[in-house]
Amino acid sequence: MPRPPFVVALIQDAVTGDPTLSLATTIARIREAASEGAEIICLKELFNAPYFCKSLKHESFDLAEPIPGHTTEVLRALAAELEVVLVVPTFERQGPGVYRNSASVIDADGTLLGVYRKMHIPHDPHFEEKYYFAPGDAVTEGPNTAAGFKVWKTRYATIGVLICWDQWYPEAARITALLGAEVLFYPTAIGWLPAEKTEWGASQVDAWRTAQRAHAIANGVFVAAVNRVGFEAEPGTGGIEFFGHSFIADPYGRYLAKAETAPEIVMASCDPEQIERARRNWPFLRDRRIDAYGPILSRWLGA
Numbered sequence: 001m002p003r004p005p006f007v008v009a010l011i012q013d014a015v016t017g018d019p020t021l022s023l024a025t026t027i028a029r030i031r032e033a034a035s036e037g038a039e040i041i042c043l044k045e046l047f048n049a050p051y052f053c054k055s056l057k058h059e060s061f062d063l064a065e066p067i068p069g070h071t072t073e074v075l076r077a078l079a080a081e082l083e084v085v086l087v088v089p090t091f092e093r094q095g096p097g098v099y100r101n102s103a104s105v106i107d108a109d110g111t112l113l114g115v116y117r118k119m120h121i122p123h124d125p126h127f128e129e130k131y132y133f134a135p136g137d138a139v140t141e142g143p144n145t146a147a148g149f150k151v152w153k154t155r156y157a158t159i160g161v162l163i164c165w166d167q168w169y170p171e172a173a174r175i176t177a178l179l180g181a182e183v184l185f186y187p188t189a190i191g192w193l194p195a196e197k198t199e200w201g202a203s204q205v206d207a208w209r210t211a212q213r214a215h216a217i218a219n220g221v222f223v224a225a226v227n228r229v230g231f232e233a234e235p236g237t238g239g240i241e242f243f244g245h246s247f248i249a250d251p252y253g254r255y256l257a258k259a260e261t262a263p264e265i266v267m268a269s270c271d272p273e274q275i276e277r278a279r280r281n282w283p284f285l286r287d288r289r290i291d292a293y294g295p296i297l298s299r300w301l302g303a
Contacts, residue, residue, distance in 0.1 A: 003272045006156040008183065008222070009038035010266040012246040012259050014230030015050050019063070022048040023071060027078060033265050034082040039108070039156045042087040044228040045164050045189040046101065049091055051242070054126045054234040061132070064093035067115050072104050080110030085154040087161055089187040091132075092117070101133040101163055103187055108155040118163040119148050119172060126193060126240055129165075151179040157272065164188045167212050167225065171296070177219035178285070182272055186212060186225040191242035205245050213253040220251045220279040222270045229261055251278035 011029045016022055026047060033041050046052075048071060052060040065071060071090055079086045085108050092102035092115070101118040117136035121129045136148040149172060151160045160181030166172045167186045176184060190208060192201050209225075216223040229244040247258035248268040256268035279285060295301055 005269045005271040007037050007039045007267060007269050008224050008248055009033040009036075009041045010224055010226035010246045010248065010259075011041065011043050011047075012226055012229055012244050012266060013044070013263040014228060014242070015048070015232070017050055019048045023074065027074075029265060030075075030078060030084070030086070031082065033267065034084050036265070036267060038084060038265075038267055040085040040087070040154065040159065040183070042161075042185045042187055042224060042226050043089055044226050045089045045187040046091055047089050047187070050232055051189045051228070051240065052091075053129045053132055054232070054237060054240060056128055056131050061093075061099060064091040064099050066094070067092050067102060067104055068112055072106070072112060075104075076106050076110040076112060079106045079108060083108045083155075085156060085159070087159070087185050087187065089163060094134075098134055099132055100136070101129065103161045103163060103185075105152045105154070105159070105161060107152075113152045113154065114150060116150055116161040116163070117148070118166060120165040120169055122165045126234070126237060149175045149179065151176060151181045153180075157182045157270070159183045159185060161185045161187070164190060167208070167215075170215065170218065173215035173219055173221075177215075177221050181221060182275055183222040183224055183270065184212075184215060184219075186223065188225055188227040188246075189242060190227055191240040194238040194241060197241065201243070205243055209245065209247060212247075213249050216249045216251055217253040217282070218284055220275055220282065220285065222248065222250055222256075222275075224248045226266070229263055251275050 049063045086106040089103040092100040103116045105113045119136040123130040138148045160176035226246045228242040231241045233239040244261040248256045257266045
């Protein structure tokens with residue numbers, strides 16, 4: 001029997017410096033999305049904190065909390081009340097001195113299904129993430145995991161979560177799709193450096209969207225990428241203008257919904273039957289030469 005479509009929502013918004021206010025504001029937006037029919041709702045990367053990785057500050061570690069913790073417990077209760085699935089990206093304190101850029105997956109009955117920990121950690125000007133985050137562990141933890149990548153069978157769909165810098169890596173998308181993900185969620189914090197925006201701004205957004213739409217096409221899955229918006233200052237720097245442009249794409253890479261640079265709830269209905277149709281028409285997974293891909297495990301193959 002064909003499965004019914006499921007409705008995905010992305011909450012594209014800005015962040016205040018107050019975690020309590022950020023959580024309260026996000027709860028209101030989750031309620032709004034649920035009232036409009038959303039069934040799976042994804043928040044942006046590090047949803048309840050400013051993007052503190054713009055600089056190296058020891059006190060920023062105080063923003064982290066354990067999983068489960070206060071934030072996930074509050075949102076577990078909300079998920080159960082509204083009967084929605086939540087993807088909740090936070091700064092995780094996993095243990096003494098071990099911090100992760102993580103996303104909790106909460107099912108529609110309030111069950112904490114698990115945690116994805118960002119695998120690819122960038123190190124760029126104003127994106128000093130290697131100072132703060134250990135990468136996800138590249139180990140197999142069970143039947144629904146592979147080298148740190150995971151999927152979860154929620155009430156409405158089987159979903160995979162990858163975080164920001166992960167979105168540039170086709171290997172991450174492919175493995176998560178092979179695990180059975182019907183939707184790849186990409187919570188994100190990406191933006192323009194003011195000095196670069198005039199020359200590079202439009203092409204940066206286009207590259208960001210194109211890379212992820214390619215994952216949808218190559219794997220025959222839905223892709224939902226949610227970014228933050230707003231300018232966040234940083235003393236001694238030009239700060240970052242987070243550019244939004246969140247979107248949901250179908251398995252053919254077509255936009256189902258997309259935003260610009262203002263706060264917005266981005267929603268779309270996703271028909272799982274499209275995955276089968278796309279993979280029959282474009283059988284990329286069938287035609288993979290898995291016997292020939294050993295070299296991908298090398299860092300470099302040139303002279």
